Amino acid sequence: MEENKIINPWGDDKNYTTLNLGPTHPATHGIFQNVLTMDGEKIIEAQPTIGYIHRAFEKIAERRPYYQITPLTDRLNYCSAPINNLGWFMTVEKLLGVKTPKKVDYMRIIVMELARITDHLICNSVIGVDSGALTGFTYIFQEREAVYEIYEEISGARLTTNMGRIGGFERDFSATAIKKLKEFLIRFPKKLKEFENLLLRNRIFMDRTINVGGITAEKALNSGFTGPNLRAAGVDYDVRVTDPYCSYQDFDFEVPIGTNGDVYDRFCVRNEEMRQSIKLIQYALDNLPVGNYHADLPDFYLPPKEKVYNNMEALIYHFKIVMGEIDMPKGEVYYAVEGANGELGFYLISDGGRTPFRLHFRRPCFIYYQAYADMIKGGLLSDAILTMSSMNVIAGELDA
Amino acid sequence: MDNNYVLQKIRQYFDGFVLGYEELSGILTITVKPVVINDLISYLKKEPEPGFGFLTDICGIHYPDQENELGVVYLLHNMKNNMRIRIKTFVTKEYPIVPTITWIYAAANWMERETYDFYGIEFEGHPNLKRILNVEYLDYFPMRKDYAMEDPTREDKDNRYFGR
Numbered sequence: 001m002e003e004n005k006i007i008n009p010w011g012d013d014k015n016y017t018t019l020n021l022g023p024t025h026p027a028t029h030g031i032f033q034n035v036l037t038m039d040g041e042k043i044i045e046a047q048p049t050i051g052y053i054h055r056a057f058e059k060i061a062e063r064r065p066y067y068q069i070t071p072l073t074d075r076l077n078y079c080s081a082p083i084n085n086l087g088w089f090m091t092v093e094k095l096l097g098v099k100t101p102k103k104v105d106y107m108r109i110i111v112m113e114l115a116r117i118t119d120h121l122i123c124n125s126v127i128g129v130d131s132g133a134l135t136g137f138t139y140i141f142q143e144r145e146a147v148y149e150i151y152e153e154i155s156g157a158r159l160t161t162n163m164g165r166i167g168g169f170e171r172d173f174s175a176t177a178i179k180k181l182k183e184f185l186i187r188f189p190k191k192l193k194e195f196e197n198l199l200l201r202n203r204i205f206m207d208r209t210i211n212v213g214g215i216t217a218e219k220a221l222n223s224g225f226t227g228p229n230l231r232a233a234g235v236d237y238d239v240r241v242t243d244p245y246c247s248y249q250d251f252d253f254e255v256p257i258g259t260n261g262d263v264y265d266r267f268c269v270r271n272e273e274m275r276q277s278i279k280l281i282q283y284a285l286d287n288l289p290v291g292n293y294h295a296d297l298p299d300f301y302l303p304p305k306e307k308v309y310n311n312m313e314a315l316i317y318h319f320k321i322v323m324g325e326i327d328m329p330k331g332e333v334y335y336a337v338e339g340a341n342g343e344l345g346f347y348l349i350s351d352g353g354r355t356p357f358r359l360h361f362r363r364p365c366f367i368y369y370q371a372y373a374d375m376i377k378g379g380l381l382s383d384a385i386l387t388m389s390s391m392n393v394i395a396g397e398l399d400a
Numbered sequence: 401m402d403n404n405y406v407l408q409k410i411r412q413y414f415d416g417f418v419l420g421y422e423e424l425s426g427i428l429t430i431t432v433k434p435v436v437i438n439d440l441i442s443y444l445k446k447e448p449e450p451g452f453g454f455l456t457d458i459c460g461i462h463y464p465d466q467e468n469e470l471g472v473v474y475l476l477h478n479m480k481n482n483m484r485i486r487i488k489t490f491v492t493k494e495y496p497i498v499p500t501i502t503w504i505y506a507a508a509n510w511m512e513r514e515t516y517d518f519y520g521i522e523f524e525g526h527p528n529l530k531r532i533l534n535v536e537y538l539d540y541f542p543m544r545k546d547y548a549m550e551d552p553t554r555e556d557k558d559n560r561y562f563g564r
């Protein structure tokens with residue numbers, strides 16, 4: 001039909017098809033819309049539309065006391081919520097100028113690396129699913145469950161954990177948590193190996209992923225890539241190494257990098273990162289320092305519950321902290337952590353009030369997803385699906 | 401290379417355009433006039449010595465009490481030396497126009513659209529400047545401080561009871 005004709009850059013008179021991929025499509029794992037112009041099964045042009053689950057977190061944060069912002073950060077990248085929580089607390093600690101005890105740092109590293117493992121597990125197993133190998137997904141997902149059980153022991157929650165406090169943790173790791181963690185450390189590397197064996201040298205998987213959805217290092221840097229996606233393209237940028245926070249400088253670990261920046265490289269980088277995470281957790285657990293599990297920070301660290309119920313001062317402090325009655329210092333802070341899919345930054349401006357004057361989340365997904373349209377151009381539709389799942393775009397973080 | 405050196409270089413080349421500078425928690429923060437944004441950022445990227453080759457973030461900000469109310473904050477990163485620099489520029493609400501840097505960094509595309517979406521700051525020369533996270537028919541800029549978060553016509557909510 002005449003009105004469906006799209007004028008194309010080459011000026012030929014082909015009739016292209018417009019395909020609406022999404023917003024809700026079982027293969028996009030989240031709410032993403034892409035209006036594709038197709039020539040047969042080849043993508044000529046893509047127009048992504050985002051914002052379907054925008055919840056105005058930055059605006060809401062301007063009216064909330066600092067503790068009440070933590071649940072918002074949970075809902076950014078919900079596959080690795082503890083990294084967001086702890087990153088936010090570390091931002092506030094930087095504003096306050098607090099130094100946390102070594103034990104807190106090590107506990108945080110354990111939790112954050114567990115979160116990285118779960119996030120990478122989801123991403124990598126979903127690459128398998130989208131290339132037609134459901135088996136790996138069904139096996140490895142039990143391990144994610146095991147990590148969630150550890151979260152549950154630490155904080156009481158599973159997915160949106162709201163974990164920790166300003167200055168540390170609400171309680172020490174329980175004996176059960178340590179036991180579950182040790183079991184996980186023994187069992188998981190074997191399972192990971194098994195999972196990897198299913199896909200890594202699998203002919204079909206390799207054919208589907210090698211040289212698909214690739215990006216060069218130069219282009220990736222220009223498009224603001226960070227995290228595993230940038231490392232797969234061959235740039236060894238990792239916030240944990242360049243800007244060590246939370247005592248990462250005490251640890252010895254490697255930063256895996258790829259060469260092509262394609263789906264296969266991203267898969268391999270994430271797999272190796274999980275292995276490095278295991279190493280980090282093992283080291284942190286073996287060398288867990290003795291000491292307190294929170295900093296001495298009575299103005300911001302919630303008093304223990306028994307005291308709140310039996311002691312007048314503790315009750316007053318509890319109330320003041322929860323209601324945000326204690327003013328923060330003035331200042332401007334940018335704090336970056338290595339989130340599971342890139343550099344997660346918190347840009348916080350405080351005017352001394354009970355709420356931030358301005359809080360901006362530097363969401364890695366939002367920045368690198370804009371290169372997606374370019375990456376899938378000229379490829380097949382089925383490769384576009386695979387590229388998206390390998391980039392680990394999380395809708396919650398994308399739309400904030 | 402440290403903050404002082406970078407500051408010196410910038411003052412050497414862009415002296416008349418620098419309105420102020422300070423160091424905020426380790427990051428050199430420079431306030432410049434909007435006209436110089438293009439030249440400054442491409443200078444910072446292209447010259448090997450400052451070498452800020454990575455655009456980390458762009459965001460908007462609104463200070464209702466200032467004369468130039470709306471601001472854009474750029475955060476650049478030199479990965480080799482692990483240095484960051486923050487560049488701020490302010491414009492009035494009546495004439496909120498800042499030149500785009502999409503031709504320097506492809507990553508700036510959506511970040512500038514987001515800033516436009518929430519603060520109404522227009523980026524001159526942007527290839528596709530329209531709303532990104534909000535619906536297109538929205539007729540206000542929600543992150544401005546004068547836009548109340550709750551419906552202002554409601555009378556059942558008394559600020560005194562909410563600690564505001």
